[in-house]
């Protein structure tokens with residue numbers, strides 16, 4: 001198979017971890033007889049510095065025409081002091097999501113048996129956790145009309161959802177639930193918000209098409225509690241953009257394996273894969289960043305973008321092997337020997 | 353001192369736990385020479401059943417004219433199936449907050465040494481946690497214009513904040529921080545939302561009036577993580593209504609003492625005190641509900657509404673004594689003997 005993959009390394013540790021994912025992907029391609037063409041493109045602070053904007057048209061063209069996008073991380077401290085500036089790296093992220101139509105962000109949270117004691121939660125709370133949050137990514141308050149009136153004294157943000165937007169996200173949720181534990185939780189604030197009532201009634205109307213899926217409806221504040229109390233009680237959760245932003249981040253820390261969590265953002269035409277961690281500016285160039293989340297994002301890419309299940313499984317297997325053998329970066333070394341970003345990447349590629 | 357206190361018992365276990373708080377407050381009043389006049393009033397499902405709405409005018413009059421409001425809990429399963437209905441108990445809650453101008457919800461999260469192992473978090477993560485979240489309670493997306501267009505196919509909720517609304521909440525936050533650890537965290541999503549940018553710039557402009565307070569600005573998604581990772585790194589947090597709803601609930605479960613957490617909602621003219629737990633309908637009338645959160649809410653009332661610090665301290669002391677001696681309800685009994693709601697209340701009152 002010929003695979004054309006846009007490569008957006010981004011800022012901070014982005015380029016370093018992306019390099020390892022490329023090595024591992026190339027090793028997989030070699031083993032299974034595929035041919036990957038990597039198409040590097042600028043994004044984030046790196047793109048602002050080079051061409052004045054975080055998601056330039058040239059990058060969009062590359063992404064749009066590729067079979068998938070592999071993304072590192074963006075964000076640089078020099079843009080952090082003025083959140084209102086229009087040329088922040090994050091603005092590029094939002095523009096990219098919208099332009100590529102990436103309406104569903106898929107974030108699994110699972111545990112690695114060898115890492116379970118790194119969780120801030122007690123072992124018995126976290127054991128067996130295997131959930132996926134589907135976050136709507138191109139609607140809601142992120143993209144509604146926003147601005148000021150009364151000479152700047154009043155600010156507003158509008159949250160808008162259409163039934164179609166809810167449906168296409170919920171459909172992904174039902175389909176995913178069917179391949180897993182057949183439980184779906186719709187997270188909303190339907191006791192207060194009209195958009196949430198639209199979410200709830202839309203999902204309710206879809207229940208009959210998936211009679212095997214057990215659907216529950218929970219308020220976002222209750223889910224924020226239950227994710228800490230009994231994360232292993234969830235299977236698939238679907239929710240709107242802002243709730244998803246908060247809950248996916250909350251969920252990411254409970255497993256104790258945040259440095260290992262991958263994600264996918266999918267649309268009708270395009271798909272993007274990225275680690276959930278940030279650009280970790282302090283670690284830039286130090287060869288200490290954990291590349292495993294990016295490598296596992298590549299595994300998700302093989303599986304979801306190309307339906308190459310064996311290839312994805314091969315990557316997961318080698319990551320588990322590395323964890324079991326202590327071939328890990330300092331964040332997971334736990335007093336034992338810590339290897340560099342590059343060394344871990346080389347080992348993973350060599351052991352595919 | 354003569355104290356006139358509106359008593360809104362509400363639904364479910366509300367009346368039972370309120371009864372114990374009344375007993376304990378009366379014991380305190382007797383000991384310190386105060387005279388409390390309790391003014392009971394209907395609210396929640398109980399009020400809907402009796403007069404057709406959850407926060408009737410007669411209740412509002414009683415609350416407005418009292419020196420403080422002591423509140424139990426509201427919510428009943430029979431109103432849970434249709435979140436869009438206009439006569440839900442929760443609608444009364446929102447109406448009450450607005451009508452009484454209760455713009456600041458104050459929610460402490462702290463640990464009881466004897467209960468620390470009930471936390472879902474590991475001991476070393478939670479030890480020393482003592483934080484307060486100030487949630488704006490009468491603005492934002494809860495109260496903005498909301499509705500449907502396109503024949504019901506599109507829903508919208510508007511989030512609006514004025515600089516004055518942010519200022520009065522932030523002022524409470526700065527003042528509270530000055531009496532505690534002198535750290536203030538402004539929680540927003542200023543990289544995406546215009547209302548958040550107004551929050552941030554307003555708080556930034558106030559920093560110079562409180563030179564001793566160390567102010568930080570964190571995105572809501574990052575705080576949702578850090579509350580689970582390092583809750584003991586926070587002192588006072590201020591935030592808008594919806595973020596506060598999610599984060600206060602998240603924070604409430606980390607201490608392991610949710611059944612003990614009180615709260616206050618304050619305005620310029622009125623103040624309300626209530627336990628953070630809900631109406632727990634399954635336990636209604638069983639004499640098993642833990643009354644301590646409501647009793648501790650009464651302690652907050654003595655301290656904040658009447659500036660009666662010794663009286664508040666007397667209540668805290670007797671609660672600690674009860675915990676130490678195992679005079680607790682079944683949720684805290686841990687295999688030991690469990691006492692009834694009423695028995696715990698009687699014991700607390702007798703030992704003041």
Ligand SMILES: CC(C)[C@H](C(=O)O)[C@@H](O)C(=O)O
Pocket residue numbers: 090093094245543544573
């Ligand atoms: C950087 C920010 C705009 C972004 C978001 O809120 O979507 C980030 O937090 C994320 O979750 O990918």
Ligand SMILES: CC(C)[C@H](C(=O)O)[C@@H](O)C(=O)O
Pocket residue numbers: 191192221442445446597
């Ligand atoms: C019942 C609901 C409207 C309410 C809120 O969201 O404010 C509750 O969750 C709370 O936090 O007091």
